[in-house]
Amino acid sequence: MERQIINKKKRVFSLEPNKNPSAVFTRKYTRHLVPALKKLNMNKNSSQTNQQTVKHEVDMALALSAQEFAWSRFLLQKLSSSKNPTTTTSSSSNRIRILERSGKEGGDEDGEIEKKLKELQKLLPGGEEMSVEEMLSEIGNYIKCLELQTIALKSIVQETT
Amino acid sequence: MLEGLVSQESFMDMSVLERLKWVQQQQQQLQQVVSQSSNNSPGLFQILQFHGSNNDELLQSTFSHVQMLGSGFGPNYNMGFGSQHEAMDGCISRTSSCHMESVDAMGFMLKNNEENRVIALKNKRKQEVKTSEEEKAEKKIKVEIETESSMKGKSNMSITEASSDTSKETSKGASENQKLDYIHVRARRGQATDRHSLAERARREKISKKMKYLQDIVPGCNKVTGKAGMLDEIINYVQCLQRQVEFLSMKLAVLNPELEINMEDVSVKQFQAYFTNLPVVGASKQSIMVDVPLFPLDQQGSLDLSAINPNQTTSIEAPSASWEAQSQNLYNTSSFGFQY
Numbered sequence: 001m002e003r004q005i006i007n008k009k010k011r012v013f014s015l016e017p018n019k020n021p022s023a024v025f026t027r028k029y030t031r032h033l034v035p036a037l038k039k040l041n042m043n044k045n046s047s048q049t050n051q052q053t054v055k056h057e058v059d060m061a062l063a064l065s066a067q068e069f070a071w072s073r074f075l076l077q078k079l080s081s082s083k084n085p086t087t088t089t090s091s092s093s094n095r096i097r098i099l100e101r102s103g104k105e106g107g108d109e110d111g112e113i114e115k116k117l118k119e120l121q122k123l124l125p126g127g128e129e130m131s132v133e134e135m136l137s138e139i140g141n142y143i144k145c146l147e148l149q150t151i152a153l154k155s156i157v158q159e160t161t
Numbered sequence: 162m163l164e165g166l167v168s169q170e171s172f173m174d175m176s177v178l179e180r181l182k183w184v185q186q187q188q189q190q191l192q193q194v195v196s197q198s199s200n201n202s203p204g205l206f207q208i209l210q211f212h213g214s215n216n217d218e219l220l221q222s223t224f225s226h227v228q229m230l231g232s233g234f235g236p237n238y239n240m241g242f243g244s245q246h247e248a249m250d251g252c253i254s255r256t257s258s259c260h261m262e263s264v265d266a267m268g269f270m271l272k273n274n275e276e277n278r279v280i281a282l283k284n285k286r287k288q289e290v291k292t293s294e295e296e297k298a299e300k301k302i303k304v305e306i307e308t309e310s311s312m313k314g315k316s317n318m319s320i321t322e323a324s325s326d327t328s329k330e331t332s333k334g335a336s337e338n339q340k341l342d343y344i345h346v347r348a349r350r351g352q353a354t355d356r357h358s359l360a361e362r363a364r365r366e367k368i369s370k371k372m373k374y375l376q377d378i379v380p381g382c383n384k385v386t387g388k389a390g391m392l393d394e395i396i397n398y399v400q401c402l403q404r405q406v407e408f409l410s411m412k413l414a415v416l417n418p419e420l421e422i423n424m425e426d427v428s429v430k431q432f433q434a435y436f437t438n439l440p441v442v443g444a445s446k447q448s449i450m451v452d453v454p455l456f457p458l459d460q461q462g463s464l465d466l467s468a469i470n471p472n473q474t475t476s477i478e479a480p481s482a483s484w485e486a487q488s489q490n491l492y493n494t495s496s497f498g499f500q501y
Binding site for chain 1: 372378410
């Protein structure tokens with residue numbers, strides 16, 4: 001440990017890598033995803049529906065590596081039921097919504113909040129089946145997992161470039 | 162002595178009725194006179210005497226009757242023989258208390274006498290009490306309730322019975338209303354007493370706790386106040402993250418055929434990305450290099466995930482245009498710092 005501190009050029013390890021939850025998640029994730037991708041690579045030579053299948057694998061890896069959360073179960077269900085998973089909404093509509101937000105004030109406040117909670121529920125896999133309180137707590141760890149997923153994906157992409 | 166009192170009582174019952182009628186007649190005159198003249202109790206007294214010169218007996222009887230009334234009211238009731246003038250005021254207040262019409266004289270009475278006493282007697286004038294300062298309403302109402310209960314045991318109930326039914330009903334209705342109002346005010350002030358509101362409050366507090374936690378997670382939420390704004394931010398953030406994942410997976414899909422990943426290398430390099438600030442040198446391969454958005458460091462030294470040379474972009478036929486657009490989107494919309 002002292003050597004690590006002295007020699008800054010060396011890599012820094014966490015003392016208990018197995019317990020750091022983000023590390024755990026990322027490790028799991030990559031362990032799921034990379035072999036799956038390799039398998040995909042080997043099985044399919046044509047890249048016709050490659051994007052969808054890759055997305056499928058990505059989501060599957062996410063769900064599998066976050067199994068302690070409620071939303072992962074829902075996500076798994078979704079993935080196993082449909083081969084073509086639904087993608088998220090297109091960016092343009094979301095952008096328009098973002099711009100609209102700044103103009104609205106007052107009015108039907110409670111109704112607005114309800115609407116937004118419902119939207120949030122739609123974003124979260126399985127959010128519509130949960131109560132609002134549950135959904136709020138699930139959203140927190142869903143966001144974390146999404147962040148970690150993007151890190152993992154980026155590093156994988158880096159690897160291949 | 163007692164017999165005398167009793168006889169007086171019976172006499173007074175009759176006289177009360179007569180008295181009331183007489184007072185009704187005098188009401189209007191009183192109003193006129195009092196509004197004109199200054200609020201002076203001797204003035205009133207004079208008027209009464211003037212008008213009621215024939216009814217000295219009546220007045221005397223009422224006076225003594227009033228004394229009996231007074232005996233029932235306990236310490237609050239200041240009924241002294243002190244000044245006859247005061248007693249007369251009390252008489253007048255009591256006699257005219259049967260009537261709902263507000264009189265300036267009555268307002269004047271309020272000023273001169275002790276509030277409690279006057280209000281205690283004004284069972285039928287609760288509407289006026291309502292209209293007067295609401296802050297003292299509770300106290301007044303309490304006194305009224307007390308006096309009402311004490312009144313019930315006394316012979317002065319005959320007065321209430323003697324009075325018109327409507328006034329009685331209205332008085333009771335008014336008292337009930339005021340009792341209801343009393344309770345209502347209570348509930349409004351101390352909302353926590355109601356079970357439902359308690360549960361609601363607990364629920365709301367839970368939700369606000371969670372919102373605070375989310376505020377910590379989602380970058381940029383600190384600047385926005387209010388639930389709606391925060392929810393908006395959270396929604397945007399989640400959507401951004403999801404879009405990123407999509408984008409990255411598309412990239413992967415393109416790169417997939419050239420995947421040559423060693424598992425160990427991946428994990429190691431990941432942690433490098435976690436903790437260090439490695440810029441990635443441009444690949445030697447001739448594959449596509451698409452801009453991946455920069456994730457700048459936050460002040461507190463959080464992680465810089467990846468930094469790719471933003472300048473190298475080569476285009477390939479089909480998907481690149483969309484990729485570039487996407488990357489531009491990501492550049493524009495994201496300036497995240499992941500914090501752990």
